[in-house]
Amino acid sequence: MFGISLIVIVALAVLGYMIAASAARRMAPAGSAERLNSLPGYHGAYVGLWAALPAILLLLIWAALQGQVLDTMILGSFPESAIEGRSEAQRNLLISEVRSVAAGQIFGEPSPDVRAAAAALNGWQSIAEWAMVAACAFVAILGLSLTRSRLHSDFRARTGVERIVNWMMILCSVFAILTTVGIIMSLLFEAFRFFQLVPWYEFFFGLSWEPQIAMRDDQVAGEGAFGAVPVFVGTILISIIAMCVAVPIGLLSAIYMAEYASSRVRAVVKPILEILAGIPTVVYGFFAVLTVAPAMRSMGAAIGLDVAPNSALAAGAVMGIMIIPFVSSLSDDAISAVPHSMREGSYGLGATKAETIVSVLLPAALPGIVGGILLAASRAIGETMIVVMAAGLIAKITANPFESVTTVTVQIVTLLIGDTEFDSPKTLAAFALGLVLFVVTLCLNVFALRIVQKYREKYD
Known part of the structure; x- marks a missing residue:
């Protein structure tokens, strides 16, 4: 439903653009002494952007959180005795099994609890997906209506559009910077963990590269195995x-x-x-x-x-x-x-x-x-x-x-x-x-x- 929601948002944004641009032309018809502060296209762009951007933000947040919420609901659907004593990895494995059964990928004979959770998951997913479409459409219509009501001949639509575009470019730049910082920090963190296990001088100056680990407690890796x-x-x-x-x-x-x-x-x-x-x-x-x-x-x-x-x-x-x-x-x-x-x-x-x-x-x-x-x-x-x-x-x-x-x-x-x-x-x-x-x-x-x-x- 992500694609359907996005199509609905774009369609409402285009509709808002057309409505606002047409209304702006009616405010100052051709040959009239009254003049618009901004061109009709800016009025349309202002309404279209405010109809699309909040709805897209809601869509991204919803898509990011929906899986986690459903996982929590899956675990909550099991009896307490079936969850008690399981480790985090075992609970994740149970969630994966329920999702596989819900998708029709059945291997072996799942337990009745798993089948019941899978059936409930299909219902929850359907409700969540249609609710996502409705919520995004509501936010887009709300943004369209509120911004359309602000339009008048003296409204500085061009300034508003330029301010929105400016903030969009800033956010894109910040996102690119944060992505780079995230990559660097992940490399530094994991490399620091490595150098806690292997001396740095062995890595940078060792002459033997055999990155193997001991398979038994009495097995010892060769010296210089991580010399790069x-x-x-x-x-x-x-x-x-x-x-x-x-x-x-x-x-x-x-x-x-x-x-x-x-x-x-x-x-x-x-x-x-x-x-x-x-x-x-x-x-x-x-x-x-x-x-x-x-x-x-x-x-x-x-x-x-x-x-x-x-x-x-x-x-x-x-x-x-x-x-x-x-x-x-x-x-x-x-x-x-x-x-x-x-x-x-x-x-x-x-x-x-x-x-x-x-x-x-x-x-x-x-x-x-x-x-x-x-x-x-x-x-x-x-x-x-x-x-x-x-x-x-x-x-x-x-x-x-x-x-x-x-x-x-x-x-x-x-x-x-x-x-x-x-x-x-x-x-x-x-x-x-x-x-x-x-x-x-x-x-x-x-x-x-x-x-x-x-x-x-x-x-x-």
Whole structure:
């Protein structure tokens, strides 16, 4: 019923807009000496916003609280003897069973109490959903009626609309900030729990990564099992390979499009090149596993090299192809932004096009180029799907691109797969790795922005 409620709210808001705009036109008809303080459209927007926003807020609150209220009612429908002595996890399991039976997903033979609670739940859900529709419609109609009664020729509807829009933008900004703060705090909290179980120096300087936990009381995990240095080394190796592919190709393609290509060729080549950024990363992963890795292994065998099936070279090369648009697009924009007067001055002094590019354009556009390269590097470090599918799972310290290595994102995915409880070092290690990844990418992004701001040259 959430969708129906939203449709009803939108319909009432549109109706309010039409009613208010029509009423405003009647207040000051064409050719009349009386003038409206605001255009009729602002009157309609004012009424429409006040009809929609309170109802949408009620809808969101209702949808957030309905499940919790129904869970409480489910537990209250059972006899006291059936609930007494159950732990919180057992009560949640009982609620899940009732919801499954109510949805028709019956496994085994549920007890009579569960069947009775499921039947009651279906009735409660129906009542709650229709009540949600009625309550949202009532609030929307109430907002429409109250704001419509305030309209007159001197009413400052434009000021009201602008104030509402301003507060909406502020709330969106606050929501984005709070989301970021929530992510950071969750990482910090769980990482702190991890470092209470594993010493920080073992994590940052240990040379063995085997995130396993003891299965028996007499079993002891090996020393240095949570040393993340091999994971960091694998991440750096694959990122370096990706940058070695992306930077030359991206920079040279940017120079070609900015200085050599005609406007017709540029209009075709640049969108095609930027399509690489829109391809899903899982497709790149399939491409790396099914095409690039076997091809590299065959080529290595032909010249006597032993290339692993999941080599760092294959994952890094495909990742480099994916981030080419980051380098090429930003570098192209930076080179194109250099004033033509600098080109003409260089040509006037007898420099060739190549000399002008090397001695004039690239130094002038260097801040934008470096910023694009650093943003591409942060994208490479944080990439997940390609390395999950094409890189290995065994952490090792090596600089050989033909060997299999693992990365931070691969280990995060591996540690959090399946049914896990966040009370062991094995699971909490994912948050420590995530915190390190977050700090590194944040530093790269800040560094890139600082370079662009500090070394940007301003031209008349």
